[in-house]
């Protein structure tokens with residue numbers, strides 16, 4: 370007899386997922402080059418990123434820094450030009466067409482910024498959540514129960530029969546989060562999920578992503594420009610010019626965190642533009658190993674003075 374769907378079962382399924390000591394997401398030296406009409410754009414320029422199993426992470430960065438490109442690769446919608454990337458132990462560069470389709474159905478869930486893009490307008494909330502389960506081959510008898518449980522978890526238990534047009538923007542995004550979790554993905558990706566919403570509604574949608582992370586154990590990566598979201602997660606990674614440049618770690622939610630520069634395997638780090646501008650650092654710098662830090666000095670023309 371098939372197991373009855375219940376929230377308890379969803380949670381146990383999450384707990385049964387194998388732990389990945391190497392991380393849920395591991396990207397190393399990831400490069401993505403777009404070529405169109407003879408012009409080359411390096412959207413990712415050797416990006417390193419590791420996301421732990423069960424983590425809730427925010428990705429921030431200026432427009433054009435490469436955030437969406439990275440998300441598309443992790444979602445299995447795009448393929449990197451070089452480097453390595455794996456999600457839940459699946460090598461994203463080695464997957465064939467069929468495996469890629471399976472990966473998109475079962476391993477990752479995706480929530481887009483545009484509320485309308487996430488849901489089919491003629492289906493009710495519960496039907497929208499059941500649809501990916503049908504594609505994944507979940508027996509018909511289990512779909513409704515599981516979809517209703519998911520919507521209940523996200524505070525929409527009373528709105529199963531509403532169509533997207535009969536729901537607020539925040540409610541639509543919460544349904545989208547349920548849809549993205551329908552097939553128990555290991556990784557949930559959200560691209561600006563609060564971007565079209567006012568701050569109170571954005572808070573509500575972020576709360577739903579947090580519930581999915583805490584209750585279902587799904588690892589969550591949120592691309593956001595929303596400071597309220599970035600300040601509430603324990604780790605915020607900043608992408609600059611197609612590389613991870615700094616990250617802020619917070620030990621207590623809502624408290625200011627400590628910002629660290631990211632050092633890659635080759636020992637490279639990106640100096641913040643304001644630092645290099647303030648000391649007019651360009652092309653070369655002089656490095657000095659001190660007892661507990663490394664000094665970086667501008668190179669001035671003429672005979673070099675000893676630092677300090």
Ligand SMILES: Nc1ncnc2c1ncn2[C@@H]1O[C@H](COP(=O)(O)OP(=O)(O)OP(=O)(O)O)[C@@H](O)[C@H]1O
Nearest residue numbers: 403405410412430431432433434435436437438439
């Ligand atoms: N399909 C494409 N063809 C050509 N260039 C592209 C393509 N997709 C992205 N780019 C370029 O790659 C760079 C990174 O774009 P990306 O969309 O990843 O940035 P982003 O950080 O997500 O920006 P935003 O915050 O505005 O969404 C940009 O210079 C962009 O113009």
